[in-house]
Amino acid sequence: MHDDADRAEAPAPSGARSPAVRDGLAVGLATAVYGVSFGALAVAAGLDVWQTCFLSLVMFTGGSQFALVGVLAGGGVAAGGSAIATAALLGVRNVVYGMRMKPVVDRGGPWRRAAAAWVTIDESTAVALAQSDERQARVGFWVTGVAIFVGWNLTTLVGALIGDAIGDTDAWGLDAAAAAAFLGLLWPRLKSMQAGAVAVAAGLVAALTTPVLMPGLPVLVAALVAVVVGWLNLLGRRRAA
Amino acid sequence: MTTWHIILIASAATLALKLSGYLVPAGFLERERPARIADLLTVALLAALISVQTFASGQALEIDARLPAVIVAAALFALRVPFVIVVFVAAAVAAAIRAFG
Numbered sequence: 001m002h003d004d005a006d007r008a009e010a011p012a013p014s015g016a017r018s019p020a021v022r023d024g025l026a027v028g029l030a031t032a033v034y035g036v037s038f039g040a041l042a043v044a045a046g047l048d049v050w051q052t053c054f055l056s057l058v059m060f061t062g063g064s065q066f067a068l069v070g071v072l073a074g075g076g077v078a079a080g081g082s083a084i085a086t087a088a089l090l091g092v093r094n095v096v097y098g099m100r101m102k103p104v105v106d107r108g109g110p111w112r113r114a115a116a117a118w119v120t121i122d123e124s125t126a127v128a129l130a131q132s133d134e135r136q137a138r139v140g141f142w143v144t145g146v147a148i149f150v151g152w153n154l155t156t157l158v159g160a161l162i163g164d165a166i167g168d169t170d171a172w173g174l175d176a177a178a179a180a181a182f183l184g185l186l187w188p189r190l191k192s193m194q195a196g197a198v199a200v201a202a203g204l205v206a207a208l209t210t211p212v213l214m215p216g217l218p219v220l221v222a223a224l225v226a227v228v229v230g231w232l233n234l235l236g237r238r239r240a241a
Numbered sequence: 242m243t244t245w246h247i248i249l250i251a252s253a254a255t256l257a258l259k260l261s262g263y264l265v266p267a268g269f270l271e272r273e274r275p276a277r278i279a280d281l282l283t284v285a286l287l288a289a290l291i292s293v294q295t296f297a298s299g300q301a302l303e304i305d306a307r308l309p310a311v312i313v314a315a316a317l318f319a320l321r322v323p324f325v326i327v328v329f330v331a332a333a334v335a336a337a338i339r340a341f342g
Contacts, residue, residue, distance in 0.1 A: 030323065037328045051248050058252040061259070063287065068251050070290050072244070074297055080247040084254065090286050091255035092279050098262015099271060106263055117259040173335030176310035179294035180331030183311060186287040187318045189280075198281050199288035206289035210297045218297075222289035223282055230278035 020136040023127045024143030031062075031123050032151020034181075038065055039159020041178050044169035045073035049160040056156035060149065061121050063090045063185050067219075070178055075215025082216025089223060097125040104128060104137050119145025194235045201225045306338035 035056060042052040047069060055065050064087040071083035097120050105116045105128075124145035131137040166172055190196050202222040209218040229235070295311050296302045314331040322330075 034325045034328065037325065047244060047248075051244060054248060055252065059255045061255055063283065064251070064255050067286065067290055068247070070294055072247070074293060074299075077242060077244055077247065080242045080244075083247055084251040086286060086290075087251040088254040088258065089282055091258040093283050094255070094259045095262040095265075096271075096276060096279055098259060099265075102263050113263050114260065117263050118256070120259050120262065171336060171339060173306070173310060173332035173337075173339070175294065176307040176314075176335035177328045177332035179291050179307055179311045180314035180328045181324075182287050182291045182294060183314050184318060184324045184327060186284065186291065189284050189287070195281065195284045198284050202285035202288040203292035206292040207296050207302060210293060210302055211300055213300075215297070215300065218293055219286060219289040222292075223285050226281035226285035227278055230281040231274065233274075233277065236277070 018136065018139060020127070020131050020140035021143050023130065024124075024140050025147055027123050027127055028144050028147025028151060031148050032155055034062075035152040035155030036159035036162070037177060037181055038062065038069075038152075039156040039161070040163035040166075040169075041066070041073075041159075041174060041181065042069040042156075043160050043163030044174045044178075045069040046076070047072070049157070049164060052160040053153065053157055056153045059087070060118060060152070061091055061094060062152075063122075064088070066178070066181055066185065070182070071216045071219065073175075073178065079214065079216030082214070082220055086216070086219050089220075093122075094120055097121070101125060101128060101141060104134055105141050116141075116145075119149055121145070121148070123148055192237075194229065194233075194237075197235050198226055198229050201229075306335040306342065309338060310335040 038056065039052055042055065042065075043049065047055075055068065059065050059068075067090050068083050068087040071079050071086050075082065098117060101116065101120055101124075106113050119142075124141045127144040128137040128141035131140045163169065163174075169175070186199060190199060202225045205225055206218040206222040209221050213221065291311070295307050296304070298305075310331040313334050314327050317327040317330060
């Protein structure tokens with residue numbers, strides 16, 4: 001699931017009751033629809049319908065879900081360690097989102113907190129941060145999170161059943177669809193020169209190491225590019241003192 | 242390791258990460274360098290996944306119907322076409338090349 005901050009700031013249609021509810025539902029609907037592609041790709045990667053639905057229910061963070069099934073599609077169960085590591089590393093950004101959302105939404109007991117953490121994803125955070133006051137931010141967070149949770153799980157099931165029915169997935173171009181899905185998740189993040197350079201370098205490293213490393217590992221090795229560039233802040237803007 | 246093991250461990254890890262944002266005291270990832278690395282990590286992983294998904298065929302590199310499909314997808318994303326439509330078109334491009342190529 002990608003960063004929907006732009007869409008969340010779209011102008012208000014007249015008659016909307018609350019901007020936060022409107023933003024949340026709009027982003028939620030738009031995002032939920034592509035659960036279909038996740039469901040179909042997961043089944044194409046060899047998961048059954050139950051496993052696919054379990055991921056959308058429990059993992060519930062699109063980037064990690066697509067990554068897990070992508071690595072399994074390329075390397076099978078033997079690449080399980082890399083698949084887990086890739087999914088976990090892609091989930092690191094949710095830690096940052098949780099830290100940002102905590103002061104806004106963490107009011108109530110431990111169950112409320114667990115529910116908030118569960119639906120802390122790109123979209124719920126983006127909609128919340130786009131609101132002008134704290135009450136609207138809280139409403140936006142919950143409406144977006146819950147709308148996507150319900151929609152994403154329903155469309156995942158639909159996609160999994162479709163994937164199950166069509167059989168030879170390469171003939172239907174589902175491998176190319178997976179690449180396009182990753183591209184769609186990456187696209188909104190390419191706003192700086194630094195991000196663009198990291199993307200190109202990581203893509204190159206992954207391709208060049210593919211022939212020499214076990215399937216799954218090239219993606220993890222490519223992640224080192226981010227650590228090096230991020231640590232040294234290569235090509236980055238210096239923050240004004 | 243079975244597929245279920247992989248799914249359970251990965252789901253537990255991602256869920257734990259989500260919770261940890263609410264449990265650990267704010268600070269570490271708010272600092273500039275860790276925040277920047279966390280940001281770029283997402284970019285690097287997604288770019289690497291695109292590359293492998295487009296060119297890898299087992300451990301060999303191969304240029305086939307996937308590459309034109311991804312190029313079309315990039316053009317459509319640049320035109321701000323919605324995600325689902327782009328993914329669908331990319332599949333259709335690859336399928337058509339394989340059927341008629």
